[in-house]
Amino acid sequence: MIYRETGQFKAHYQDDQALFPIDQDRYVIFGVLFVTFALVPYLLNEYWLNAILLPFLIYSLAALGLNILTGYCGQLSLGTGGFMAVGAFSVYKLMVAFPELGFIPLVLLSGLITAAVGTLFGLPSLRIKGFYLAVATLAAQFFLIWLFNKVGWFFNYSASGMINAPPMTIFGVIVTGPEANGVAKYYLVAGIVAVFALAAKNIARGRIGRNWMAIRDMDIAAELIGVRPLVAKLSAFAVSSFYVGMAGALYFAVWLGSAEPTEAFDINQSFLVLFMIIIGGLGSVLGSFLGAAFLVIMPILLKNIMVDGFGTDSALAAHIEIIVVGVLIIGFLIVEPHGLARLWRIAKEKMRLWPFPY
Amino acid sequence: MNRQNAAETILSVENISLSFGIMKVLDDISFDIKRGEIRSIIGPNGAGKSSMLNVINGFYHPQEGSITFKGETRKQMAPHVAASHGIARTFQNIALFKGMSTLDNIMTGRNLKMKTNLFWQALHLGPARLEELENREAAEQIIDFLDIQAIRKKPVGKLPYGLQKRVELGRALAAEPDLLLLDEPMAGMNSEEKEDMSRFIIDVNSQFGTTIALIEHDMGVVMDLSDRVLVLDYGKQLADGLPDEVRRNQDVIDAYLGVPHEHA
Numbered sequence: 244m245i246y247r248e249t250g251q252f253k254a255h256y257q258d259d260q261a262l263f264p265i266d267q268d269r270y271v272i273f274g275v276l277f278v279t280f281a282l283v284p285y286l287l288n289e290y291w292l293n294a295i296l297l298p299f300l301i302y303s304l305a306a307l308g309l310n311i312l313t314g315y316c317g318q319l320s321l322g323t324g325g326f327m328a329v330g331a332f333s334v335y336k337l338m339v340a341f342p343e344l345g346f347i348p349l350v351l352l353s354g355l356i357t358a359a360v361g362t363l364f365g366l367p368s369l370r371i372k373g374f375y376l377a378v379a380t381l382a383a384q385f386f387l388i389w390l391f392n393k394v395g396w397f398f399n400y401s402a403s404g405m406i407n408a409p410p411m412t413i414f415g416v417i418v419t420g421p422e423a424n425g426v427a428k429y430y431l432v433a434g435i436v437a438v439f440a441l442a443a444k445n446i447a448r449g450r451i452g453r454n455w456m457a458i459r460d461m462d463i464a465a466e467l468i469g470v471r472p473l474v475a476k477l478s479a480f481a482v483s484s485f486y487v488g489m490a491g492a493l494y495f496a497v498w499l500g501s502a503e504p505t506e507a508f509d510i511n512q513s514f515l516v517l518f519m520i521i522i523g524g525l526g527s528v529l530g531s532f533l534g535a536a537f538l539v540i541m542p543i544l545l546k547n548i549m550v551d552g553f554g555t556d557s558a559l560a561a562h563i564e565i566i567v568v569g570v571l572i573i574g575f576l577i578v579e580p581h582g583l584a585r586l587w588r589i590a591k592e593k594m595r596l597w598p599f600p601y
Numbered sequence: 602m603n604r605q606n607a608a609e610t611i612l613s614v615e616n617i618s619l620s621f622g623i624m625k626v627l628d629d630i631s632f633d634i635k636r637g638e639i640r641s642i643i644g645p646n647g648a649g650k651s652s653m654l655n656v657i658n659g660f661y662h663p664q665e666g667s668i669t670f671k672g673e674t675r676k677q678m679a680p681h682v683a684a685s686h687g688i689a690r691t692f693q694n695i696a697l698f699k700g701m702s703t704l705d706n707i708m709t710g711r712n713l714k715m716k717t718n719l720f721w722q723a724l725h726l727g728p729a730r731l732e733e734l735e736n737r738e739a740a741e742q743i744i745d746f747l748d749i750q751a752i753r754k755k756p757v758g759k760l761p762y763g764l765q766k767r768v769e770l771g772r773a774l775a776a777e778p779d780l781l782l783l784d785e786p787m788a789g790m791n792s793e794e795k796e797d798m799s800r801f802i803i804d805v806n807s808q809f810g811t812t813i814a815l816i817e818h819d820m821g822v823v824m825d826l827s828d829r830v831l832v833l834d835y836g837k838q839l840a841d842g843l844p845d846e847v848r849r850n851q852d853v854i855d856a857y858l859g860v861p862h863e864h865a
Contacts, residue, residue, distance in 0.1 A: 256737045257730075445725035449733060450708075450715040452722075457698050457709045464696035467658055468776060469684035469713040478719070526700065 246594040262444060279433055284426045292425035297498045299539045300432045301490050306519040306531035307443050308486025313517070314525035315447055316479035317459025318368050322361075322380035324512030325387035326484050328504050329357040330491030332397050335406040338419070338496065339399060346411040346418055350435070350492045357488020358481040360387075365480030369473060384513055391504040405503045408496040419496045428497050435493065439486060444528045446482065455479050456526070487516075522575060524584025533583040537575075542568055608635040610669075611812050612780060617656055617666035619649075619836075626652045627663065628836045634780070639806055639813045641823045641844075644833035645856060650816045651693060653833065654782045657814070658690055659683035671779065685713055689778035691769045693785045693816075699758035703749060703768050706757055707740045710775030714739075743771045746808075747801060763794040770801060780812045781805065787819055795819065799826060824848065832856070 246267050253259045263269045284292070305327060312318050333353030341349070364383040368376050391397050398406050410420030417423045418431050446452050454475045457465035466472055495502045502508070515538060523534020542564050549560040579586045613633040619626045627649045634640045642650045655661040657668065659678035667674050670686060678686075689710075698706050715736055721729035744750055747767050752760060757768050766786060773781055786802065787795045799822055805811050817823050823830060823844070830847040832839040834856040840847050847853055 256734050256741070260733060260737060262725075442723040445729075446719065446723050449722040449725065449729060450712050450717070451719060453701070453705055453709045454712055456701050456705070457712075460698035460700050461696045463660075464692065464698070465709070466680040467660065467684060467690060468710050468772065469681045470709070471681045482719070 246591065246597075248595065260448075262441075262448075276437065279437070280430070284429055289425040292429045293498075295540060295543055296429060297425075297432055298494075299535055300429075300436045301494045301498055302516065302519060302539050303532045303535040304436050304439065304493065305487050305490035305516045306523065306535045307440060307528065308483045308488075308490060309516050310520045310523075310525065310527070310531045311443060311447075311455070311486065312479050312483035314520055314527065314530070315452060315459065316455035316476060316483075318365070318476060318479060319373060319377040320380040320483070321377050321510070321513045321517065322364060322383035322387075323487055323516040324508040324510055325384040326357050326361055326487040327491030327494060327512060328387055328391055328508035329360045329484075330354060330488030331495035331502055331508065332391055332406065332504075333357065333488065334492035334496050335408065336397070336399075338409055338411060342409065342411060346413055346431075346496075347435070349411075350489055350496075353492040354485040354489040357491065358485040361484020361487070362477050362481045365477050365484075368476045368480065381510075384510055388504050388508060391508075403503070405501050406495065407501040408499075411496075419500070421500055423497075432493055432497055435489065439489070440528055440532075443486070447528065451475075451478060459526075518572070520582075522572060522582055524582030527582070527584035529587065530582050530584030533587070537571075537583065538568075541571065608637055610634070611636040611671060612657065612814075613669045614653075614657070615667050615669070617653075617663045617668070619652060619656060619661055619663040626836050627656065627833075630666075630833070630836075630838050632831050632838070632841055634812060634814060635828075636779075636812055637806070637810055638828040639802070639815060639826050641815045641817060641827035641830045642833060643817065643820075643823055643830060643847075644839070647835070648833040649836040650833055651784055652836075654690060654784055654814065654816065657683075657780075658688045658782060684776065687776075687779035688782065689773040689776045689780075690782035691766075691773050691784060691786055693788060695762075695765045695769055697757045697765055697769055697772070700756065702754050703757055703760070703771075704740060704744070704753045706768055707743055707771045707775045708736060710772035711736045711740060713776060740775060743774050746774075746804070747771050763790055763797075766790070766794075766798065767801070770798075770805075774805065774809070774811075777809075778811060780814065783813060783815045783817075785816050785818065787817060787822060795822060802826060 248265045251266055253264070258264065263272060283296070287296070305323060309320060309323050312320050330353045333356040334349055337344070337349045337352055364380060367379040371379060392404060398404055408419045410417050410422055412418065413431065416427045418427050454465065454470045457470050458472060458475045462472060491508070495507065499507060519534035519538050520531060521534070522537050523532065524530025545564045545567055546560050549555040549563060550557050555563070575583065610633045615631050617627055617630045630653065642653060644650050652661060656663050659680045659682060662677045667676055670688070698709060701709070715732050717729040717732050721727055744753060747770065749764065749767055749771065752764060757765060760768065770786065783802070787798050790798065802813060802815070803826065806813055815826065827844050829842060830844050831841045832847055832853050839852050839856055840850045
């Protein structure tokens with residue numbers, strides 16, 4: 244089928260405002276959803292689900308969150324790791340204290356707690372911008388990790404300082420803790436990510452998303468047409484932290500099972516998620532997924548190819564992997580500084596006109 | 602352009618003085634704008650014209666004086682409050698949202714007309730969807746009015762200068778303002794583009810009844826469009842009156858032709 248919008252006439256504004264106004268896009272999305280929910284769990288083994296798709300989906304959620312803040316609203320943040328830790332420790336405390344609430348409400352609640360914390364640390368954005376704001380959010384990163392290390396209440400005074408996810412069930416199926424199986428965890432995470440990716444797309448194309456982008460592109464003009472910087476920036480911090488907090492909760496409770504703040508949520512996490520959205524594409528929901536895929540799946544694939552395919556020593560393979568991923572990042576950014584999502588957009592433009600050049 | 606002087610005053614500026622440090626930018630300026638008129642503010646570079654607009658829409662806070670807009674007197678006001686009271690503006694250097702499409706820019710101009718909360722917007726159902734459609738219709742009317750249908754979905758950063766100016770006018774119009782401040786809407790345009798823009802300004806004024814305050818350097822345009830003209834020079838009020846009176850005013854002629862100031 245050729246990617247072409249010829250003959251797709253829109254008679255009403257709601258047709259033109261649809262999420263995917265072009266039929267082919269719609270088919271692709273339904274196809275992706277079908278593969279995600281109906282085929283993947285049965286075609287792929289536990290290793291693929293647990294070690295590759297789970298982190299990919301969870302990082303996609305975190306990248307979506309950061310993209311809302313940095314990509315849509317233009318506020319640079321290096322506090323992602325810290326906010327993920329807030330989500331993780333919130334869900335841990337809630338799982339221990341209120342297990343009867345059920346896991347999904349607890350994840351949402353920990354997202355809300357993170358939103359509150361994120362809004363608080365977003366306050367400096369009202370006065371400072373750009374790199375200076377990044378430094379201010381760095382303070383959030385270090386302060387939060389220090390807090391979760393120092394204050395015993397957060398990890399229930401466990402001797403190791405680690406937190407362990409107690410097993411919880413949804414409809415009788417265990418989804419957290421060591422006994423949970425890959426398919427159940429995959430469905431849970433994929434479901435949450437799909438719902439909130441849709442929500443992000445909807446927010447981004449509505450009034451709130453436009454106000455964020457207005458603040459990003461020209462804050463003075465935005466203010467003069469009635470966008471309140473306070474509301475726009477803090478709402479971006481809140482929504483972004485909500486996503487990042489949920490990602491942190493899932494990262495800890497569903498994927499890792501146990502976590503220790505300095506290792507699991509250090510500054511490298513913040514950078515990793517930031518690189519995901521830069522490589523994937525700022526201000527793009529699709530870009531968040533592409534960036535996460537690039538930085539999560541690519542290293543694993545490379546390692547597997549080298550170790551299993553060429554019989555490379557695994558320590559050597561780990562080092563080569565770092566080099567290759569680094570080179571690929573630079574390569575991609577030279578080819579398209581605006582990220583993989585832009586490449587996809589350009590490809591679509593080309594396909595619309597194919598086989599003619601213009 | 603033949604409004605009687607009896608029209609109601611929409612904005613009156615009284616004894617406004619604004620200084621940055623020891624720089625006196627505006628010195629005891631008083632004037633008024635009547636509902637439905639096109640009011641021009643002219644003057645040489647650095648006269649304080651843009652500062653005057655910035656004071657009116659709350660971006661600068663004058664040290665002295667007060668502003669009465671639609672019967673409400675104030676000394677200070679945040680820009681978004683001014684916007685919500687019905688003051689919109691365009692900028693001397695285009696200040697569009699470059700990463701967004703023409704349509705999104707104009708829709709952002711309508712943000713004060715939209716009220717639904719985050720929850721409904723995330724679902725994009727019910728009130729949020731309805732609101733989006735209603736405002737889309739209003740935005741499309743402006744797109745039709747300005748004849749920019751073809752660039753609806755284009756990112757504005759890539760549009761030619763003249764079109765960007767037009768989109769910016771559209772964004773300001775989207776707010777359905779009572780008072781529209783235009784800061785050099787024709788700067789850098791060729792005569793054809795100027796004619797188009799003049800036509801749009803007249804149409805906005807007569808079709809929507811919008812009151813317009815205009816800063817412009819092209820005297821032909823100013824004299825043709827304006828109902829009344831205010832002349833500023835070095836932050837001082839030099840003249841105020843009908844275009845013909847201003848044109849004949851000796852002080853104005855001196856300011857434009859560069860007669861040295863006694864105290865400068």
